[in-house]
Amino acid sequence: DIPMPLDMREAIESYWYKISDLLGTEFNHAFWQQNTPHRSTYPACRAGLIARDQGKEEQMNLKIQEAYYLNAMNPSDTSVLCQLAEDIGFEKEQFETDLHSDITRKRLHDEIRFARSIGGNSFPSWILVKDQQAMQLPLDYQDHRAALTIIEDAFAS
Known part of the structure; x- marks a missing residue:
């Protein structure tokens, strides 16, 4: 829940402009004015893990990307992730419980550990x-x- 430092915010927003110029990718830059970005992508990653269990990981990843890049919604916020989950068929309250569970947190840390172990x-x-x-x-x-x-x-x- 740590807000992103201003220099990091400015750097990431500048990457959006570079990517847009290079590849034509669309971004909604209002995100940076309408939200308090956080440093952690862990909540969104945990949402992806929960969706994977139901065969909906690709749907969740797409919803998170659309929310963040196009709709200026903050995927670090539990309320945003729960709404996206509900949009693809999850029961909102259960999803929120799973999102913050120790089991889901451990799964994410196990995946991070594995990713680091292979470079x-x-x-x-x-x-x-x-x-x-x-x-x-x-x-x-x-x-x-x-x-x-x-x-x-x-x-x-």
Whole structure:
């Protein structure tokens, strides 16, 4: 629940402009005036874990992204996440209970620990695991070919 420092807010908003200029991605910059951004994405990650259990992780991820980037809603806020969950068919009160449960918190920490154990130390990270070997793939939002070549080579052998 720690508010994001002003310098971090300004940096992230500047990334939105760069991404928009580079890729044409749409952002609602009103988010930065209408909300108190928080440093943690953990609430949204926990929401994704709960949705995964019901086969709705992709739906939840899309709802969170739309809320944040397009609708200027704060995905760090429990009320926002509960509304999004209700929109995709969850019972709001139960979702809120699950969102704050020790079990869900532990699951998230286990996933973070796993991600770090295979080299996922930056955000975003894209890691291919094959035959219990992990390799970080290059992130290039304009050209997927380098990553695709590594994936194809890994599975050709």
